[in-house]
Amino acid sequence: MIKKKPKYGLLIDYEYCTGCHTCELACAQEYKHQPGVRGIKVFEVEQKLPNGSAYLTYFPFPTEVCILCPHLTKKGLEPACVKHCMAACMKYGRIEDLAVEIKKPRMVLWSGKQ
Numbered sequence: 001m002i003k004k005k006p007k008y009g010l011l012i013d014y015e016y017c018t019g020c021h022t023c024e025l026a027c028a029q030e031y032k033h034q035p036g037v038r039g040i041k042v043f044e045v046e047q048k049l050p051n052g053s054a055y056l057t058y059f060p061f062p063t064e065v066c067i068l069c070p071h072l073t074k075k076g077l078e079p080a081c082v083k084h085c086m087a088a089c090m091k092y093g094r095i096e097d098l099a100v101e102i103k104k105p106r107m108v109l110w111s112g113k114q
Contacts, residue, residue: 006094006095006096007094007095007111008068008073008092008093008094008095008111009068009092009093009095009098009109009110009111009112010062010068010079010081010082010090010091010092010098010109010110010111010112011090011091011093011098011101011102011107011108011109011110012060012089012090012107012108012109012110013089013090013104013106013107014057014058014059014060014089014106014107014108015089015104015106015107016087016088016089017042017058017059017060017087017089018058018086018087019042019044019056019058020086020087021042022084022085022086023040023042023060023080023081023082023084023085023090024038024040024041024042024081025084026080026081026083026084027039027040027066027080027081029080030069030072030080033065037065038063038065039062039063039065039066039067039081040060040061040062040063040066040081041060041061041063042058042059042060042061043058043059043061044056044057044058044059045057045058045059060081060085060089060090062081062110062112066112067112068092068112069081073092078092079092095109095111
């Protein structure tokens with residue numbers, strides 16, 4: 001029987017993202033990306049409420065450039081975006097382990113190129 005290599009990914013809890021963009025900066029510095037190239041991008045969405053007030057929601061989203069920092073994770077370290085996330089709203093791990101941690105609707109499990 002051939003044993004499958006486990007897939008790894010990110011569990012992102014959008015409820016706690018503060019929009020600090022530290023994940024973007026950490027990735028850009030780790031890989032020395034050119035301006036405009038991002039491994040993760042934080043989107044800002046304005047939410048309007050029925051009472052007329054509004055608030056911003058932030059969505060950190062890995063892009064097609066994200067490779068989950070294999071040079072770090074092979075050493076047992078976290079990807080740069082996870083390590084530097086000031087809100088601690090991202091977690092790296094095996095997809096099957098992260099999947100059981102999804103407890104609310106504003107959490108997303110992302111598995112990148114592997």
